[in-house]
Amino acid sequence: MPMEEHNKPIITIRGLTKTYKGGHQALKGIDLDIRQGEILALLGPNGAGKTTLISTICGLVKPTSGTVEVGGFDIVREYRKTRHLIGLVPQELTLGAFDLVSDTVRFSRGLFGMSKSEEKIDEILQDLSLMDKKDAMVNRLSGGMKRRVLIAKALAHEPRVLFLDEPTAGVDVELRKDMWKLVEKLRQSGVTIILTTHYIEEAEEIADRVGVISDGKLLVIDEKVNLMDSLGKKQLMVDLRTPISEIPSQLNEFDVELSADGQRLTYTFDTQSEKTGITKLLQAVSEAGLGLKDLNTSQSSLEDIFVNLVHNEHEH
Amino acid sequence: MNIEAVKAIYFNEMRRTRKTLMQSIASPVISTVLYFVVFGSAIGSRIQSVEGVGYGSFIVPGLIMLSLLTQSISNASFGIFFPKFTGTIYEIMSAPISFFEILVGFVGAAATKSLIIGIIILITASFFVELRIAHPFWMMTFLILTCISFSLFGFIIGLWADNFEKLQLIPLLVITPLVFLGGSFYSVSMLPEFWQKVTLLNPVLYLISGFRWSFFEVSDVSLGASLITILGFLGLCLIIVGVMFKTGYKLKQ
Numbered sequence: 001m002p003m004e005e006h007n008k009p010i011i012t013i014r015g016l017t018k019t020y021k022g023g024h025q026a027l028k029g030i031d032l033d034i035r036q037g038e039i040l041a042l043l044g045p046n047g048a049g050k051t052t053l054i055s056t057i058c059g060l061v062k063p064t065s066g067t068v069e070v071g072g073f074d075i076v077r078e079y080r081k082t083r084h085l086i087g088l089v090p091q092e093l094t095l096g097a098f099d100l101v102s103d104t105v106r107f108s109r110g111l112f113g114m115s116k117s118e119e120k121i122d123e124i125l126q127d128l129s130l131m132d133k134k135d136a137m138v139n140r141l142s143g144g145m146k147r148r149v150l151i152a153k154a155l156a157h158e159p160r161v162l163f164l165d166e167p168t169a170g171v172d173v174e175l176r177k178d179m180w181k182l183v184e185k186l187r188q189s190g191v192t193i194i195l196t197t198h199y200i201e202e203a204e205e206i207a208d209r210v211g212v213i214s215d216g217k218l219l220v221i222d223e224k225v226n227l228m229d230s231l232g233k234k235q236l237m238v239d240l241r242t243p244i245s246e247i248p249s250q251l252n253e254f255d256v257e258l259s260a261d262g263q264r265l266t267y268t269f270d271t272q273s274e275k276t277g278i279t280k281l282l283q284a285v286s287e288a289g290l291g292l293k294d295l296n297t298s299q300s301s302l303e304d305i306f307v308n309l310v311h312n313e314h315e316h
Numbered sequence: 317m318n319i320e321a322v323k324a325i326y327f328n329e330m331r332r333t334r335k336t337l338m339q340s341i342a343s344p345v346i347s348t349v350l351y352f353v354v355f356g357s358a359i360g361s362r363i364q365s366v367e368g369v370g371y372g373s374f375i376v377p378g379l380i381m382l383s384l385l386t387q388s389i390s391n392a393s394f395g396i397f398f399p400k401f402t403g404t405i406y407e408i409m410s411a412p413i414s415f416f417e418i419l420v421g422f423v424g425a426a427a428t429k430s431l432i433i434g435i436i437i438l439i440t441a442s443f444f445v446e447l448r449i450a451h452p453f454w455m456m457t458f459l460i461l462t463c464i465s466f467s468l469f470g471f472i473i474g475l476w477a478d479n480f481e482k483l484q485l486i487p488l489l490v491i492t493p494l495v496f497l498g499g500s501f502y503s504v505s506m507l508p509e510f511w512q513k514v515t516l517l518n519p520v521l522y523l524i525s526g527f528r529w530s531f532f533e534v535s536d537v538s539l540g541a542s543l544i545t546i547l548g549f550l551g552l553c554l555i556i557v558g559v560m561f562k563t564g565y566k567l568k569q
Contacts, residue, residue, distance in 0.1 A: 020569060021569070058410040059409060059410050060406060060409050060410055060568065060569075061568065061569050062564060062568050062569065079412065080318070080412035080413075081412070083410060083411060083412040084412045086410070088406070088407075088410050090403070090406050092403055094402060094403035094404045094406060094407075095402075095404065096402070096404055097402075098335060103328075103331065106324075107324050107328050108407060109324075110320050110321060110323060110324025110327075111320075111321045111324045111325070111407060111408060111411040111413060112320075112321070112411055112412060113318045113319075113320045113321055113412060113413075114320060115320060153407065
């Protein structure tokens with residue numbers, strides 16, 4: 001896909017708010033552009049507004065104010081066009097228990113106004129490794145298989161955007177990795193994927209961009225790499241030859257912590273600042289007469305960034 | 317109009333009926349046969365005729381109406397309630413389909429099923445009693461209008477209900493008594509004068525009366541009154557459904 005095409009938003013959200021009847025404000029002015037062909041992970045604690053956001057774009061929840069455009073069409077005025085572009089895989093395994101796999105996928109295709117195409121249904125089932133379950137009853141399938149059936153249903157009308165609401169919730173590690181491969185495969189076929197997840201590991205593994213939602217607000221959205229670079233802190237661990245009981249005065253000007261066993265000094269620094277202070281720190285360590293055994297660095301994970309963002313938001 | 321979507325809902329509902337053939341078709345037919353045995357043979361043998369029509373034949377339109385009303389309501393209410401209950405409604409609500417198209421799919425399927433049941437009961441009845449249909453056009457008109465309007469009513473109940481108890485409440489406590497007291501098994505003229513007047517307040521009486529007239533040209537109220545009642549009820553249901561859809565009642569938050 002050409003770069004400018006890739007950067008073109010397929011979904012544009014402006015000033016989106018949603019207040020439920022009881023007065024709960026689930027979305028508080030979301031502005032967001034989702035690029036064509038990307039995988040966007042939306043992270044957030046329970047009740048942050050992730051599912052409300054997805055449900056609003058898909059037409060399940062009426063927005064209170066603001067606009068959402070999908071493929072350049074308004075989701076309220078031109079709902080037929082926008083919904084045709086979207087596939088939704090819900091969080092819950094909501095399937096007609098007594099339906100056959102092929103019947104339920106065929107039903108989904110029809111609902112979206114697509115004519116019957118057994119070849120297309122077979123192709124989707126094949127891609128999702130469901131071909132051998134084509135004539136099986138849904139209630140006889142495992143949880144992982146049911147999740148695949150939900151994806152098959154969402155893809156039955158060949159959407160350009162796929163929403164996956166907590167796709168790997170309650171799924172074991174192996175199946176989760178299978179799901180990641182599947183998501184990547186879908187992206188390669190040109191489908192834009194937006195997923196909500198609790199698993200930071202998931203966002204870290206498969207997303208191009210990460211958005212963090214908390215209390216109905218989009219706290220941050222950026223390329224996963226940029227986010228980790230800009231918000232991530234790096235740490236330098238200095239292992240000492242001989243344990244010390246307290247931090248020497250020469251190191252007072254540095255943000256240094258001493259481990260309980262007195263054998264490790266941990267220095268936290270900002271990767272974005274012009275000077276990290278590592279050279280000066282190592283000089284000060286030498287001046288203090290401390291012998292070095294080893295040096296290690298580590299970078300904060302997306303999880304640390306997420307926890308910090310949400311924590312800061314709650315404090316404000 | 318998203319014809320494919322309407323077809324998808326319609327045929328999905330009809331497929332559900334095929335899967336539960338015993339419950340959907342055999343059960344109302346068996347009930348009707350039992351009514352014939354009890355009312356037609358046991359009681360009917362003591363009542364020679366009602367307004368010149370043999371008692372066994374006289375109750376046929378009432379029995380068909382009884383099944384039509386209960387089946388139309390039950391099929392349509394369950395049809396929309398079950399996806400709400402299981403959560404699969406999300407798929408319909410996120411599809412490029414209007415509320416009107418959803419309505420046509422669900423109500424169309426429920427009305428078709430009721431119509432099939434009505435015709436099966438009519439054929440079954442012909443094995444027990446001698447039947448003549450004086451006005452086939454009006455018979456079919458009443459049959460179709462009743463199926464559609466009560467399927468619409470069932471759809472409203474299915475949208476309103478948020479548990480199984482509510483789903484059964486109106487059919488059990490309102491519809492069944494109205495059908496039994498609406499002249500299904502007797503002519504209103506057989507009642508004391510006071511109860512005749514009270515029965516005239518029962519809208520189901522007008523449906524049964526009009527339907528019975530199309531068979532035997534005997535009726536408790538005029539054909540015009542019957543037609544106005546069924547069309548009025550149809551209009552009322554359409555208005556309620558329209559308001560429900562406009563506000564997204566119990567479908568959209």
